[in-house]
Amino acid sequence: MATRIIKTVKPSGGDYTSLAGAIAGEASDFVAGDKIIELDLYAMQDTAQVTISGATTDATRYWDIVAIDIHSGVYDAAKWRLEPTDVDALVIDDEFVRFYGPQIDIQGPTTPRVELYLRFIGTPSDVRVERFIIAGNGANSFGIATESGAFTAKLGNGIIYDCTKDFSGGFRFSGSGLCYAEDLTFNNCFYGIRDSHGGSGTITVKNVIASAPTDTGFLLDAGSWGAGTDYNASSDGTSTAGTHNRVSQTFTFVNAGAKNFHLAGGDAGAKGFGTDLSADANYPITKDVDGETPVTPWNIGADQFAAVAGLASRGAPRSLARGLGR
Amino acid sequence: MCEILLCARNDQLADPEKDRRCGFKLGHVVVVKEDGATWGRLESKQQWIAEGNAAADWPNQGRLVIVKIPGPTAARASALLDEQTEDDLGVAVTDVFDRPLCFRKRRWRARLGLIPQAFKDALTADGEVTVTVAQIRAFITRFRDDAVFAGLD
Numbered sequence: 001m002a003t004r005i006i007k008t009v010k011p012s013g014g015d016y017t018s019l020a021g022a023i024a025g026e027a028s029d030f031v032a033g034d035k036i037i038e039l040d041l042y043a044m045q046d047t048a049q050v051t052i053s054g055a056t057t058d059a060t061r062y063w064d065i066v067a068i069d070i071h072s073g074v075y076d077a078a079k080w081r082l083e084p085t086d087v088d089a090l091v092i093d094d095e096f097v098r099f100y101g102p103q104i105d106i107q108g109p110t111t112p113r114v115e116l117y118l119r120f121i122g123t124p125s126d127v128r129v130e131r132f133i134i135a136g137n138g139a140n141s142f143g144i145a146t147e148s149g150a151f152t153a154k155l156g157n158g159i160i161y162d163c164t165k166d167f168s169g170g171f172r173f174s175g176s177g178l179c180y181a182e183d184l185t186f187n188n189c190f191y192g193i194r195d196s197h198g199g200s201g202t203i204t205v206k207n208v209i210a211s212a213p214t215d216t217g218f219l220l221d222a223g224s225w226g227a228g229t230d231y232n233a234s235s236d237g238t239s240t241a242g243t244h245n246r247v248s249q250t251f252t253f254v255n256a257g258a259k260n261f262h263l264a265g266g267d268a269g270a271k272g273f274g275t276d277l278s279a280d281a282n283y284p285i286t287k288d289v290d291g292e293t294p295v296t297p298w299n300i301g302a303d304q305f306a307a308v309a310g311l312a313s314r315g316a317p318r319s320l321a322r323g324l325g326r
Numbered sequence: 327m328c329e330i331l332l333c334a335r336n337d338q339l340a341d342p343e344k345d346r347r348c349g350f351k352l353g354h355v356v357v358v359k360e361d362g363a364t365w366g367r368l369e370s371k372q373q374w375i376a377e378g379n380a381a382a383d384w385p386n387q388g389r390l391v392i393v394k395i396p397g398p399t400a401a402r403a404s405a406l407l408d409e410q411t412e413d414d415l416g417v418a419v420t421d422v423f424d425r426p427l428c429f430r431k432r433r434w435r436a437r438l439g440l441i442p443q444a445f446k447d448a449l450t451a452d453g454e455v456t457v458t459v460a461q462i463r464a465f466i467t468r469f470r471d472d473a474v475f476a477g478l479d
Contacts, residue, residue, distance in 0.1 A: 007368065
């Protein structure tokens with residue numbers, strides 16, 4: 001079994017003071033070294049652009065990056081957050097990466113910038129970004145983008161808002177990769193998800209809300225959505241493949257004006273209309289964006305309601321943060 | 327003054343294209359900070375020592391170094407973080423969104439193998455060195471044609 005090596009990223013008193021520094025310091029041949037590199041992120045504003053690259057990884061020896069001081073489903077300036085200025089924020093090039101709990105907000109983009117960019121990932125690969133929040137900044141914010149390449153990626157429990165770059169904002173899936181997008185909430189983005197895959201690219205979309213898109217909630221350029229795509233909801237008239245989608249819905253969030261996209265108890269657009277993904281064959285999910293265990297029936301979107309109120313409360317303690325949902 | 331965290335090693339990835347785009351190379355700039363920045367114990371050998379550890383045990387010996395340059399701000403040095411988004415003939419490379427795309431992990435490099443021996447010795451012994459713009463200027467060059475970086479002037 002691979003040795004897990006833990007390094008810390010803190011504003012002071014840690015191994016590194018930025019995630020970018022930690023990547024550069026720790027990148028190596030993880031396979032030859034038979035190791036998992038875990039980078040624990042503590043509360044801070046990290047202003048250095050991050051490119052996760054330079055390591056040789058495989059399915060059992062990989063980057064495992066964990067926001068120990070993690071948000072509670074609402075962007076939190078008191079937790080770890082990636083906030084570089086006018087550059088792409090988080091770029092992933094390595095093949096086996098797990099990133100749990102990032103908050104991403106590019107500052108002052110003056111030209112189109114990508115908040116989360118899956119770029120030179122090859123095959124085989126397994127990139128997972130979970131329990132994330134992307135706070136866009138309007139017309140120059142892409143949200144999530146993929147470059148050509150036969151990658152495999154899994155994006156779960158994410159909230160993405162205010163990414164209104166035309167023809168790209170939200171999540172534009174391109175290339176020949178295989179992507180599973182589950183339990184996501186988009187609000188005020190150009191798209192929710194646009195599938196403009198090329199070659200053999202496939203994106204499977206489940207339990208995704210596309211709320212208040214500035215253009216289109218769900219858009220398929222050509223071909224078809226991935227097998228199993230279903231249980232998605234939009235506020236416009238668009239949908240994905242599947243027979244359980246909901247269109248032209250009104251979603252009620254706890255406080256959308258304050259960027260709190262938890263579903264309100266009285267929501268009638270997504271609450272209880274999702275599918276249970278806890279045993280999904282390709283990408284099982286057992287926690288929501290808050291780290292809570294969902295109850296049946298599941299909601300569509302990133303927010304579920306917990307089995308027992310407060311059991312895994314929003315703002316779960318550090319001891320619970322590591323490993324949740326993985 | 328700015329402080330620059332630099333890669334002090336040449337990694338080699340198996341795939342040549344991936345190696346060019348993603349591999350850490352000698353002289354790659356990793357992070358740029360303002361003067362007096364706080365560094366972690368695995369970024370700064372001096373921080374490692376200040377915390378009571380033996381210099382000889384520093385885990386990132388030969389992997390990371392810090393160069394401190396009085397005068398230019400971190401903002402002026404930040405261009406050293408740029409990826410090379412043109413090929414080696416200078417032709418722009420773009421992604422599927424018609425945005426600049428990485429051809430090489432960095433456009434610029436610090437030629438740490440060519441700097442004066444005293445600076446090399448300081449980097450080896452202390453993990454950091456303080457130099458003037460004039461002293462370092464000729465050794466920060468563009469990968470593809472060795473043009474000198476003038477952004478710190």
